[in-house]
Structures are given as structure tokens and as C-alpha cells.
């Protein structure tokens with residue numbers, strides 16, 4: 001079975017992520033393109049540095065060309081947002097990126113975008129899922145890759161220059177050039193490196209880069225820019241020689257940073273920094289969009305300047321939808337995905353890094369000072385995410401436990417509201433909230449808590465865990 005999760009289809013290589021299933025997936029997309037008579041528009045295919053990603057991408061190309069659909073196969077490996085960009089440029093009927101983003105190295109996957117670089121809505125992906133899984137191996141068409149190359153049905157293109165130019169057109173490069181910013185960059189062995197390094201050189205920044213070679217094992221780490229995985233970057237930042245430490249995930253769409261003192265700054269705070277910079281310093285006007293697991297600090301900032309913060313389920317397609325609906329200036333998720341108005345409706349770590357440099361250049365303040373400014377103005381919020389690995393057989397049971405738990409058992413404070421549009425979210429009167437939801441990309445239950453008081457967070461997480469574990473014990 002092929003299943004679309006929060007960020008496309010992901011599976012363990014050799015288990016369910018096989019050549020047969022990649023071909024089946026591609027035939028499903030090809031069928032849909034043929035039904036809509038969009039064959040002449042072609043498709044764009046890109047891949048990151050994951051194990052055999054290029055081979056899987058070629059296998060996919062073989063299926064499209066056999067269905068009379070032209071393929072632009074990007075070279076070399078690319079960050080995911082670049083595929084969205086080229087899908088728009090080429091007016092292609094679809095864009096496919098072979099990547100499992102920040103998942104462990106044993107995974108690979110395919111992210112799929114529609115014509116116009118738009119994320120696929122759930123209606124579309126569930127219909128695709130249904131039709132893909134009905135395809136038999138003997139219904140899959142194939143044309144040999146080398147033959148397809150000879151007949152120009154597959155064209156290999158490098159679009160990096162255009163992509164960087166597009167990003168730089170949205171940032172004030174002149175300000176950055178004058179600021180002589182010192183950057184330490186960790187691409188986490190992933191595919192953000194070529195694009196961001198080019199932007200950094202164009203910015204005349206002084207750059208030191210670590211973990212830059214392509215490594216399908218990601219140096220033994222998970223290529224997600226979390227605090228625990230960035231210990232080397234953090235350690236080097238503590239030496240005090242750089243203004244900012246930047247980390248991008250495996251496929252270059254998510255970001256985290258380290259301030260000049262060596263403190264980790266997560267995506268929640270990056271979003272707050274950027275929104276605050278846009279409104280307070282640049283005098284921009286507009287709303288912000290976040291998912292329900294992202295900091296409410298954005299709501300406070302929005303309210304202060306007379307704007308609105310729009311809340312959506314987890315998944316960048318929902319952020320994209322919110323940005324279109326509300327004409328917001330910024331959108332993002334606690335997991336590290338950020339975009340701005342006028343840019344792609346896809347998270348982009350290269351752009352995010354560029355705007356952060358612009359912020360340092362324009363404010364002429366150290367990162368830690370801007371962080372401090374926000375805390376003083378809006379109050380500090382503490383945030384923690386705990387990922388709980390559960391046995392698949394208990395999934396339904398855990399779900400019903402969470403939905404039937406009374407919120408006083410979790411935290412003794414007046415409950416203001418609860419939301420069930422993506423997992424269970426309780427919001428209490430003192431500004432504390434807790435979200436419990438199953439990840440759509442990994443087999444974990446995510447427990448997220450944010451509170452104005454650091455002391456309450458651990459207790460809430462422990463309480464949720466204890467309720468789940470004791471009920472599983474009783475269930476036995």
C-alpha cells in the first residue's frame with residue numbers, strides 16, 4: 001500500500017519504498033495527467049542526496065515518458081523548494097521530489113506538487129492514493145531511460161541559478177553585503193548546501209561550513225535541525241566567532257538557527273523573529289499563518305500590531321491555503337518550514353536564511369538582542385515537544401484515550417477551549433496549551449506543550465504519558 005502522509009509518500013527503502021512502487025506511483029500520476037489531457041505540459045522531477053534517490057527518479061522518468069509525458073529531470077540533487085519553483089517555470093502538470101526530508105536514512109519518499117507548484121489538497125491525495133493502489137504491475141508502462149534521453153523526452157536541466165536569482169530578488173542583498181555577516185552553516189549532509197552557499201557568497205558573508213559532503217547516512221544523525229542533532233554547530237557557535245549559525249534539513253526546506261552566543265533558536269522563535277522584524281522594523285502590514293502546533297507568540301505579535309494569526313492543521317499545504325485565503329505576509333510551522341508572501345507556497349530554508357541575514361543587516365543588532373527585545377515586549381513562552389513511539393496495534397486505543405480524557409487530569413487550570421481538527425488540543429486560561437496528535441510522517445505520537453511558565457511543561461507531558469501508559473497496561 002502506498003499512503004500519502006503529511007508531506008507526501010514516505011516509506012522504508014526496500015520494504016515498501018521499492019522500484020515497483022515508485023513505478024506504480026508514477027503511473028498513477030501519469031494516468032491523472034492523461035485524464036486531464038495535460039501530457040504536453042510535462043512533469044518536473046528532482047531528487048535529494050538520499051540513498052539511490054537518483055536511480056528512483058530515473059525509474060519514475062521512464063514511466064512518464066512511456067506515457068508520452070515529457071520529463072525535466074533536475075541535476076544535480078536539489079532542495080525541495082527548487083522543484084516547486086521549476087514546476088511553475090516550466091508550466092508543468094506536476095512536480096515530484098524524491099526525498100524523505102528529515103526522516104532517518106532508511107527512508108525515501110516522494111513529495112508531489114500540482115500544476116503551478118501548488119500543494120495537493122487531501123481530496124486530491126486520497127483520490128490519487130485510491131487509484132495508485134489499484135494499479136497492477138503489468139499496467140505500468142516503461143521506456144528505457146537512455147532511449148528517452150536520446151529522443152529528448154527526458155531533458156536534464158540545472159535550474160539553480162534561476163532559483164537563487166528568484167530568492168535574492170526578495171531579499172535586500174545590498175544591505176546584507178554591507179553588513180559583513182559571519183556565518184557558520186551546517187547543511188546536515190543534505191542538499192541545501194549548493195543553493196545556500198551560493199547565496200552566502202553572493203551576500204559577501206564570511207562563511208565556514210561543516211557537514212557539507214553528500215552522505216546518504218547523514219553522518220549517523222537524523223537530518224532534522226533539532227537542538228540535539230546540532231550539537232557540533234552549537235558548540236562551534238559558542239566560540240563566539242560567528243554572528244549566526246544556520247542549519248538546513250536533508251532536503252533544504254526546513255531551518256533552525258543558533259545565535260551568536262551559542263543558543264539554539266527553534267522555528268517557533270524564528271517565525272516570531274521574522275514576523276516582528278517585518279512589522280516593527282520594515283513597517284510591513286499583514287497577517288500570519290501557523291499550524292496548531294506552532295507558538296502562540298505569533299498571535300500576541302499579530303494582535304499588538306492589529307493583525308490576525310490564522311491557525312491551521314499540520315502540513316504545509318494548509319499553511320499555503322491559509323496564506324492564499326488571508327493574504328498573510330508570513331506562514332510557517334514549528335517543524336521548521338517557513339515561507340513569505342510573494343514566494344513559493346512551499347517551505348524554503350534558503351529563503352528563510354536569506355531573510356534572517358537581511359534582518360541582522362537592517363537592525364544592526366545581534367541575534368540575541370532581537371530575541372531579548374521580543375521577550376520583553378510580548379513575554380516569553382516556553383515550548384517542548386515530546387515524541388512518543390507507540391506500538392501500531394494501540395493506535396486506535398491511544399486515540400480514544402486522549403479524546404476521552406478530561407483536561408483537568410492533565411492540568412488544573414480553567415479550560416478555555418479544545419480543538420479536534422488535528423489531534424486533540426487543549427487551551428487553558430493562563431495561556432498554556434497542549435496538543436496530542438499522531439505524526440503523519442513517522443510512527444510517533446507528538447505531545448506538544450507551550451506555556452508562559454517553564455515549570456508546568458514537563459508535568460503536563462508526564463501526565464499525558466502516564467494516562468496513555470496506564471491505560472495500555474489495563475488494555476492488556
Ligand SMILES: O=P(O)(O)OC[C@H]1O[C@H](O)[C@H](O)[C@@H](O)[C@@H]1O
Pocket residue numbers: 006007101314315316317333335337438439440441442446
Ligand atoms: O508532525 P508530522 O505529521 O510528522 O509533520 C511534520 C512535518 O512533516 C513534513 O515536513 C511536512 O511537510 C510538514 O508540513 C510537517 O510539519
